[in-house]
Each structure stands twice: as C-alpha cells, then as structure tokens.
Amino acid sequence: MKIPAELKYSSDHEWVKVEGNKATIGITDFAQDQLGDVVFVEVPEVDAELTATEGLGTIESVKAVSDVYSPVSGKVIEVNEQLEDAPQLINEDAYGKGWICVVELSNPAEINDLLNAEAYEKLLLEEA
Amino acid sequence: MEGKKTPLYEKHVEYGGRIVExxxxxxxxxxxxxxxxxxxVRTRAGLFDVSHMGEIWAEGKDVFAFLQNLVTNDLTDLKVGQTRYSPICYKDGGTVDDLLVYKFGEDRYLIVVNAANIEKDWEWMQENVGVFQVTLTNKSNVTGQLALQGPKALEILQKLTTAPVGDIGYYHFLEDVLVAGKVTIVSRTGYTGEDGFEIYCQAQDAPVLWEAIMAAGKEEGILPTxxxxxxxxxFECCMPLYGHELSPQITPLMAGLGMFVKLDKEDFNGRDALKEQKASGLPQRVMxxxxxxxxxxxxxxxxQCEGKxxxxxxxxxxxPTLGKNMALVLIDTAYATIGKEIFIDVRGKAIPAVIVKKPFYKRPQ
Known part of the structure; x- marks a missing residue:
C-alpha cells in the first residue's frame, strides 16, 4: 500500500498535497483498493466552497457508493475533468492522475490537524 | 464480521477474496x-462458490403432487435428468422464493433455493406437506456447490471427468459424475447468461474440486469470481434476484416471469390471486x-415521471459488457412501455433514463 511521505492524510482516507496556499485533494491508495473498480466520480464544481470534514463529492465502484470528505476548507479552483470519462484513473494512479480537485485554502492552519504518512500508516494498521 | 462459512471459506482467503457478509x-x-x-466469465471462465445455496430433497409417493402445489411452473413434462426453474408463491400471490427443481426419479426430487431463504422456504414447505406423503430433508449444510461459468467451462470441466458432460443439455443434469475423483451432480445451469455448469458435491469435497478446476482452467484463463x-x-441478463425483483410484494407476474406461472395447471399456492391479478391488470411491472x-x-x-x-x-x-449504466425498475404499469422517458432520483438529482427491452445482454449463439 503506497503512502507517499510528502503528503498529508485524513482519517477518512483522503490525501492532501499542500503547495503554498493551494491544496490538491484525492483519495488514498488504500481507499481506492477498498472501493474496487471505480466507475463514476462526482467532482465538486469550480468555485464551490468546501468545509473541512464535509462531503465534496462521491466515488462509485461497480457495487458501492462512497462519499469523499474534504480534508480542508477553501474554494475549489480546479477539478480533474478527466475523471468524467476515465474514472479508473483513481485506481490506476490515486496520488497522481487520479487527483480530484485543487482548493485555495481558507484556513491553512487546518493542515496541522491532518495526519502525516507515519500516522496514517499506523491508522491503517489499526483498522486492518 | 459474523456469518456462516462455506466449505470453501479458506480457499477464498487463500485466493485473495474480499470477504463480506x-x-x-x-x-x-x-x-x-x-x-x-x-x-x-463473458469471454473465458469463472469459478464461483455457491455452497451457500440451499439443497432440500423431497421424496415419497406424493412428491410430484406436493411440488405441483408448491411451484407456479408446471412439472408435468419434467423428465428424470431435467431441471426446471420456478417461483413459489404465498396464497396471496406474493413470492416466497424462486428455485430450481431437479427430477432424479418419479419419487425423488432436489429443490435448490436461495441462501437467504433456506429457513423460510423450509418452513413454508413443511406447512404445505399437509396430506401428501412426502419426506423433506434439508441437506444444505452437507452440500457444496461450485458454479463453473463461461464459454470455456465445458473445455475445462471435460479435463477432469470421463463423463460426457458436453452431451448434457441446457437445464439437464447427470448424477454420480466423477469429477477430479469426487462424486458430483453436474447440472448445465447457471446465473450468468453464459454456458456453464453447477456442480454439487459433498461439502468436504468442495476444496479438492475448487483446486482441480482452478488448475484445469489455468490455460483457458479461468478466474475465481x-x-x-x-x-x-x-443483472445484464435481467435474471431476477430475490429481495430485489421478487418479494412478498412483487408477484412473479409483476416481475415479468409469466412464462414460469402456469395458471392453467391444477391448483397451486397463489393461483387464484395470480389469476385475479392477471385479469384485473398488474399494478406495477419490473422493466x-x-x-x-x-x-x-x-x-x-x-x-419519477411527469413530476411524480x-x-x-x-x-x-x-x-460492463454494454459499457452503459442500466437499471431494473418496478414502476406503475401505465408508464411501463418501451421508449418511455423516466427520471431516476440519484441523491436528489433527477437523472434521465429510458425504458428499454430486457434482457440487456444475450450471449451470441
């Protein structure tokens, strides 16, 4: 299970890549593996205001629907439109081409509440 | 996680299966x-563990009359070595379950029922014994069942037996077939829309059969499924699943299974109610x-349609075979016409859909 050291993680299995006041959001390798074949992704709309721990969209596998929660608060400035036609990018490259959206952080201090790679790995071991 | 384990549980873990209840x-x-x-399964072969299914043997001199009263389909022309699909209904026409009837002899039949319904069906059958001289035996716990399905199923199975399994017709079966050295019943049936076999065995023999079939199917590209x-x-073949397309509220007629409901045979559970429903018109239909x-x-x-x-x-x-998103819907009969435009309420959003013919997929002959 890949857990890149440079990313931050939520306990709901989303990852965040922080660059200045922007954060890219996706779901973790563990999450995509648990879901199975992703067949549909509902991404937020550009300009939508996200609140930390609240829903930002849904990901559906063949047999299940899962909510994706925003790990941070802020305004959506970019969404991954490729997921509309290629939802499997989430399975194939969860930390890369399977990114979901980019937000402009409204409360950068929230980053400190997220888990680092080590803490997230520990969480996975506890849940297993 | 709590639940009963089939004789193949350890195999599922060993093969990397994601276990659910x-x-x-x-x-x-x-x-x-x-x-x-x-x-x-559509292009090569898949192997399913269906040991959770229920196997109930019905024997005795009145077994035919007992079954005719129980099932909605007609067993009159069912021959030894043949299998027949049928719903079974309550007196009010609501569906108890759908099942397979295997005829082993004039006074010996096997009834294969859905796993979740074993106890309910057992009680319903006991209630319906009445004056019939019939003995029911629930062998679900000592019976294993594997479903080998797909266009390569015959090729794979034939490697493991000298019996002429290719000669078994659709909805026919052979008894006492040695497969990989184990005694089985081989039935040319399935729940996938492909050619294939359902193989019944002693529960303790299931792991040996699983391994033998997986090994025999390696070059054909078999997968555990x-x-x-x-x-x-x-779903692609629009075969009903009890609890979804059939239920105590959904009669076989509403589910579109009229061809398995023989209203003109002798009396059976639900006949009057189903006749009445047919005459007065179905309130809703599965489309x-x-x-x-x-x-x-x-x-x-x-x-939804027209705002309601x-x-x-x-x-x-x-x-997956069509590359489309499909649905089976139970809707008011007034709207149940091919080409009708409807909406599905997907978490508050009205998503357009259109009524189309069933089945969605039919295997090339």
Missing part, C-alpha cells in the same frame, strides 16, 4: 476485481432502463 454468509465479493471477473460479478452478470444521463441508479432509488414518483429501482449498476 451476504445473507448470513461470509463470501468473497471479489478477488481480482469485479470488472475483470465479469469479463472473464465473487458475488460482485455474479450480480452484474445476472429495464438505460440511464441516459450521468449517474448510476442504485437499488431503492425513486423513479412512479416506482423504484430494484437493481442498478454499470452493465
């Missing part, structure tokens, strides 16, 4: 992935729908 059983929803497994693709495969908008219909989602709720989704998911 289903109808009180611990079974794999998938191994390598639902889409890959679905495709394997889970409940996830079992559902998407049957097929293609989702034309962006979204996936899921079981339970409301179906006309029914609900009974099963919905992608249909």
């Amino acid at each position: 289903f109808g009180g059983w611990l079974l794999p929803v998938q191994y390598s992935g639902v889409l890959a497994e679905h495709k394997a 889970g409940l996830g693709c079992r559902d998407t495969l049957r 097929g729908a293609e989702i034309t908008g962006r979204g996936i219909a899921r079981a339970g989602f409301p179906v 709720v006309i029914g609900h989704v009974t099963t919905g998911s992608p249909a």
Whole structure:
C-alpha cells in the first residue's frame, strides 16, 4: 500500500498535497483498493466552497457508493475533468492522475490537524 | 464480521477474496476485481462458490403432487435428468422464493433455493406437506456447490471427468459424475447468461474440486469470481434476484416471469390471486432502463415521471459488457412501455433514463 511521505492524510482516507496556499485533494491508495473498480466520480464544481470534514463529492465502484470528505476548507479552483470519462484513473494512479480537485485554502492552519504518512500508516494498521 | 462459512471459506482467503457478509454468509465479493471477473466469465471462465445455496430433497409417493402445489411452473413434462426453474408463491400471490427443481426419479426430487431463504422456504414447505406423503430433508449444510461459468467451462470441466458432460443439455443434469475423483451432480445451469455448469458435491469435497478446476482452467484463463460479478452478470441478463425483483410484494407476474406461472395447471399456492391479478391488470411491472444521463441508479432509488414518483429501482449498476449504466425498475404499469422517458432520483438529482427491452445482454449463439 503506497503512502507517499510528502503528503498529508485524513482519517477518512483522503490525501492532501499542500503547495503554498493551494491544496490538491484525492483519495488514498488504500481507499481506492477498498472501493474496487471505480466507475463514476462526482467532482465538486469550480468555485464551490468546501468545509473541512464535509462531503465534496462521491466515488462509485461497480457495487458501492462512497462519499469523499474534504480534508480542508477553501474554494475549489480546479477539478480533474478527466475523471468524467476515465474514472479508473483513481485506481490506476490515486496520488497522481487520479487527483480530484485543487482548493485555495481558507484556513491553512487546518493542515496541522491532518495526519502525516507515519500516522496514517499506523491508522491503517489499526483498522486492518 | 459474523456469518456462516462455506466449505470453501479458506480457499477464498487463500485466493485473495474480499470477504463480506451476504445473507448470513461470509463470501468473497471479489478477488481480482469485479470488472475483470465479469469479463472473464463473458469471454473465458469463472469459478464461483455457491455452497451457500440451499439443497432440500423431497421424496415419497406424493412428491410430484406436493411440488405441483408448491411451484407456479408446471412439472408435468419434467423428465428424470431435467431441471426446471420456478417461483413459489404465498396464497396471496406474493413470492416466497424462486428455485430450481431437479427430477432424479418419479419419487425423488432436489429443490435448490436461495441462501437467504433456506429457513423460510423450509418452513413454508413443511406447512404445505399437509396430506401428501412426502419426506423433506434439508441437506444444505452437507452440500457444496461450485458454479463453473463461461464459454470455456465445458473445455475445462471435460479435463477432469470421463463423463460426457458436453452431451448434457441446457437445464439437464447427470448424477454420480466423477469429477477430479469426487462424486458430483453436474447440472448445465447457471446465473450468468453464459454456458456453464453447477456442480454439487459433498461439502468436504468442495476444496479438492475448487483446486482441480482452478488448475484445469489455468490455460483457458479461468478466474475465481465473487458475488460482485455474479450480480452484474445476472443483472445484464435481467435474471431476477430475490429481495430485489421478487418479494412478498412483487408477484412473479409483476416481475415479468409469466412464462414460469402456469395458471392453467391444477391448483397451486397463489393461483387464484395470480389469476385475479392477471385479469384485473398488474399494478406495477419490473422493466429495464438505460440511464441516459450521468449517474448510476442504485437499488431503492425513486423513479419519477411527469413530476411524480412512479416506482423504484430494484437493481442498478454499470452493465460492463454494454459499457452503459442500466437499471431494473418496478414502476406503475401505465408508464411501463418501451421508449418511455423516466427520471431516476440519484441523491436528489433527477437523472434521465429510458425504458428499454430486457434482457440487456444475450450471449451470441
């Protein structure tokens, strides 16, 4: 299970890549593996205001629907439109081409509440 | 996770199955992935553990009359070595279950029922013994069942037996077939829409058969296949799943299974109610729908038309072979026409769909 050291993680299995006041959001390798074949992704709309721990969209596998929660608060400035036609990018490259959206952080201090790679790995071991 | 284990539970773990609880059983929803497994069954072969299914033997001099009273289909012309599908109904026409009847002899039949319904069916059958001289034996716990399905199923199975399994006709079976040295019943039936076999064995022999079939099918590209693709495969063929397209509220007529309801045979449970329903018109019908908008219909989602709720989704998911999102919907009969445009309420969004013909997939002959 890949857990890149440079990313931050939520306990709901989303990852965040922080660059200045922007954060890219996706779901973790563990999450995509648990879901199975992703067949549909509902991404937020550009300009939508996200609140930390609240829903930002849904990901559906063949047999299940899962909510994706925003790990941070802020305004959506970019969404991954490729997921509309290629939802499997989430399975194939969860930390890369399977990114979901980019937000402009409204409360950068929230980053400190997220888990680092080590803490997230520990969480996975506890849940297993 | 709590649940009963089939004799193949250890194999599922060993083969990387993701175990879920289903109808009180611990079974794999998938191994390598639902889409890959679905495709394997459509193009090559897949091996399912269906040991959770219920096997009830019915024997005795009145067994034929007992079964004729129980099932909606007609068994009059069922010959030894043949299998027949049938719903069974309550007196009010509501569906108790759907099942397979195997005729082993004039006074010996096997009834194969859905796992989640074993106890309910058992009680219902006991209640219906009445004056009939019939003995029922529930052998579900000592019977294993494997389903080998797909265009390569025959090729694979033939490697493991000298019996002429290729000569078994569709909905026919052979008794006392040695497969990989184990005594089995080989039935040319399935729940996938492909050619294939359902193989019944002693529970303790199931792991040996599993290993033998997986090894024999290696060069054909066999995959172990889970409940996830079992559902998407049957869904593409619009085969009903009890609890979705059939229930105490959904009669076989409403489910579109009229060809398995022989209203003109002698009396049977539910006949009067079903005759009445047929005469007065069905309130709702199970129809097929293609989702034309962006979204996936899921079981339970409301179906709307002309601003009102006309029914609900009974099963919905992608249909992998078609590359489309499809649904089975139970809707008011007034709207149940091919080409009718409807909407599925997907978490508050009205997603357009259109009523289409069933089945969604039929295997090339």
